[in-house]
Amino acid sequence: MSIDRRLILQAMGASALALQAGQAWAQQPSQSVADTPEFYAGERALYEAAGKEGMVISNNTGPTWANWNALFGAFGRRYPNVNLVYNDVGSGVAVNALDRTKARPQVDTIYYFGANGVDAQRRGLLAPHKPPNFEKLPELARHPDGEWFTIHQLEIVFIVNKKLVKNPPRSFADLLKPEYKGNVVYLDPRSTGVGQVLTWAANFAQGGTYANLEPGLKYIEQLHKGGNVLRVVGTTPYAQFVKGEIPIWVNFVNDGLRAKFLDGMGDDVEVISPSEGTVAAPYTISLVKNGPNPNAAKLWLNFIMSERGQQLFAEGFVTPSVPGVAIPDAVKARLVTHAKSTLLDLGQSAAQLQALQTGWAKAAL
Amino acid sequence: MVRALLATPGLLVFGLFFLLPLGFVASEALTGGWRGLATLASSRTFWSGLGNSLALGLLAAIISTLTGLAVALRLARMGDNARMAWQFLIALPLTFSGLIVAYGFILAFGRAGFVTLSLHSLIGVDPVAFSTMVYSPYGLAFVYAYYLIPRVVMILTPVLVNFDTGQLAAAESLGATRWRTLADVLLPQLKAPLVSAFALVAAVAIGAYGTALALVGTQVNILPLQLFTMISDAGSDFAVTAMLGLVLAAICTLVMGIGEWLGGEKTSRVFQRRPT
Numbered sequence: 001m002s003i004d005r006r007l008i009l010q011a012m013g014a015s016a017l018a019l020q021a022g023q024a025w026a027q028q029p030s031q032s033v034a035d036t037p038e039f040y041a042g043e044r045a046l047y048e049a050a051g052k053e054g055m056v057i058s059n060n061t062g063p064t065w066a067n068w069n070a071l072f073g074a075f076g077r078r079y080p081n082v083n084l085v086y087n088d089v090g091s092g093v094a095v096n097a098l099d100r101t102k103a104r105p106q107v108d109t110i111y112y113f114g115a116n117g118v119d120a121q122r123r124g125l126l127a128p129h130k131p132p133n134f135e136k137l138p139e140l141a142r143h144p145d146g147e148w149f150t151i152h153q154l155e156i157v158f159i160v161n162k163k164l165v166k167n168p169p170r171s172f173a174d175l176l177k178p179e180y181k182g183n184v185v186y187l188d189p190r191s192t193g194v195g196q197v198l199t200w201a202a203n204f205a206q207g208g209t210y211a212n213l214e215p216g217l218k219y220i221e222q223l224h225k226g227g228n229v230l231r232v233v234g235t236t237p238y239a240q241f242v243k244g245e246i247p248i249w250v251n252f253v254n255d256g257l258r259a260k261f262l263d264g265m266g267d268d269v270e271v272i273s274p275s276e277g278t279v280a281a282p283y284t285i286s287l288v289k290n291g292p293n294p295n296a297a298k299l300w301l302n303f304i305m306s307e308r309g310q311q312l313f314a315e316g317f318v319t320p321s322v323p324g325v326a327i328p329d330a331v332k333a334r335l336v337t338h339a340k341s342t343l344l345d346l347g348q349s350a351a352q353l354q355a356l357q358t359g360w361a362k363a364a365l
Numbered sequence: 366m367v368r369a370l371l372a373t374p375g376l377l378v379f380g381l382f383f384l385l386p387l388g389f390v391a392s393e394a395l396t397g398g399w400r401g402l403a404t405l406a407s408s409r410t411f412w413s414g415l416g417n418s419l420a421l422g423l424l425a426a427i428i429s430t431l432t433g434l435a436v437a438l439r440l441a442r443m444g445d446n447a448r449m450a451w452q453f454l455i456a457l458p459l460t461f462s463g464l465i466v467a468y469g470f471i472l473a474f475g476r477a478g479f480v481t482l483s484l485h486s487l488i489g490v491d492p493v494a495f496s497t498m499v500y501s502p503y504g505l506a507f508v509y510a511y512y513l514i515p516r517v518v519m520i521l522t523p524v525l526v527n528f529d530t531g532q533l534a535a536a537e538s539l540g541a542t543r544w545r546t547l548a549d550v551l552l553p554q555l556k557a558p559l560v561s562a563f564a565l566v567a568a569v570a571i572g573a574y575g576t577a578l579a580l581v582g583t584q585v586n587i588l589p590l591q592l593f594t595m596i597s598d599a600g601s602d603f604a605v606t607a608m609l610g611l612v613l614a615a616i617c618t619l620v621m622g623i624g625e626w627l628g629g630e631k632t633s634r635v636f637q638r639r640p641t
Contacts, residue, residue, distance in 0.1 A: 096603075
């Protein structure tokens with residue numbers, strides 16, 4: 001399986017290079033690190049060491065998610081001697097699989113929803129690494145020694161199909177209105193990170209805190225009792241949304257902007273940040289302890305955290321984690337502004353996970 | 366000796382790809398003794414999930430067996446060529462994966478589905494109300510019937526083709542009504558394959574998960590989706606998860622076993638009596 005994917009990736013890399021070559025010749029001979037200024041001190045030396053390893057295995061970075069494909073392409077052009085191989089399994093599964101193979105891990109880096117990173121750190125699966133811009137991250141967004149750090153975040157919003165909903169909701173309070181009966185779809189907090197984050201967002205909007213889940217659970221109960229929930233789903237129903245099956249989808253912002261700008265829904269979609277404020281989920285990455293290609297792994301992590309890597313996230317409608325990254329105006333114009341955005345505290349939310357899941361099941365089912 | 370050798374490949378596959386993985390799951394389920402089973406037994410969600418799974422399995426199996434029987438009766442009266450053509454068409458749904466079937470039904474009967482929108486513009490059916498049907502547990506049973514009916518047809522058709530219709534004519538000429546003929550002559554001979562077809566499709570419906578996940582989501586509490594919830598991102602209690610897997614496998618095996626037990630012996634008699 002991994003060999004097939006590597007071949008595919010090589011082919012993709014090669015064709016991307018060929019495409020790029022035509023444009024690049026006009027301006028500069030190459031985009032490789034050898035011919036351009038270093039992104040950070042020691043980049044070329046690290047590239048040389050990584051080139052001897054020849055490859056890096058990036059766990060759980062699915063190409064269509066969070067603009068990873070663009071990062072793969074840019075990494076391949078900058079570091080032509082390091083082959084990037086990825087897989088896509090889901091955060092929880094990735095950590096469990098790593099735990100099973102920890103004596104001899106087969107992956108170099110692991111990317112996940114932040115709560116899973118905290119879990120992996122507690123299980124002792126990770127090695128410390130501090131990439132460029134590490135110190136710029138807020139303390140909530142990084143492990144003190146760099147065993148995990150946030151590379152981008154995703155905010156909860158309402159993604160509304162305007163063909164089905166003439167008057168879109170502006171706030172969590174709006175969602176309770178009878179006019180949205182049978183309209184709301186969201187993901188199950190028992191099986192997905194996004195389900196947990198949106199439950200926290202609703203809880204904070206209703207005046208709850210990390211210690212007090214009651215307002216959020218009461219809100220969920222009202223939403224279901226009033227009949228406003230159309231479905232709770234176990235996997236991201238992106239195709240269903242694009243096909244016009246879902247009127248209001250409470251979900252991460254990037255799926256909405258992707259539907260709007262890349263999949264042709266245009267003005268039929270409105271992406272709305274709740275007026276009470278939203279919660280941003282940290283997505284983190286780690287260096288795997290005893291991974292097979294440590295230098296190439298560091299090169300990949302450093303690239304993701306560089307200004308260029310962070311910009312590529314923004315181009316894929318994903319909020320960069322490093323504060324103050326320069327984002328081109330054309331990209332910025334497409335992003336959503338939030339009334340208020342709170343970064344999820346991974347420690348405090350993890351302590352309440354069980355209570356949130358069982359409380360949700362009681363309120364919603 | 367030769368017989369034993371011929372059985373080797375089958376036994377090897379059975380051992381490597383069924384018994385061995387099952388052993389791993391079982392050892393996982395029993396880490397910490399019977400705690401996994403105790404956790405399941407004390408969970409309200411498990412028992413309601415079990416009830417819903419059995420209800421879904423029964424409903425889907427009843428729809429499929431009745432429809433399949435009607436189709437097989439018709440097929441048995443056709444000429445060989447026509448029957449072969451129809452059987453080919455009827456078997457097609459078996460080649461689709463559950464996910465594809467679910468999406469197919471969404472494209473046809475969902476809120477923006479072809480059938481839904483056609484009905485809306487023709488006779489003013491409310492698309493919202495109409496589409497909630499396909500996303501409900503009843504919709505799920507309906508979609509299951511789509512690929513369970515072919516299984517029933519495939520089991521029943523050969524039996525019906527080989528059924529000697531002279532027996533029916535004899536009963537009728539002796540003065541039996543049409544209904545008594547069917548009940549006293551046809552049904553007793555058909556009981557065994559009917560029961561095993563019913564058990565087979567019920568077991569498939571109880572254990573299937575891809576269609577359910579794509580169509581109704583995790584809000585419908587059935588055991589396969591509970592299992593999915595427990596092994597996806599948020600889950601980490603492997604002992605309970607593995608135990609649920611074992612319990613689900615045991616339920617499906619039990620349903621099949623009951624079918625074999627009720628039908629088995631008589632099946633062989635029917636087949637022995639078959640004139641060929």
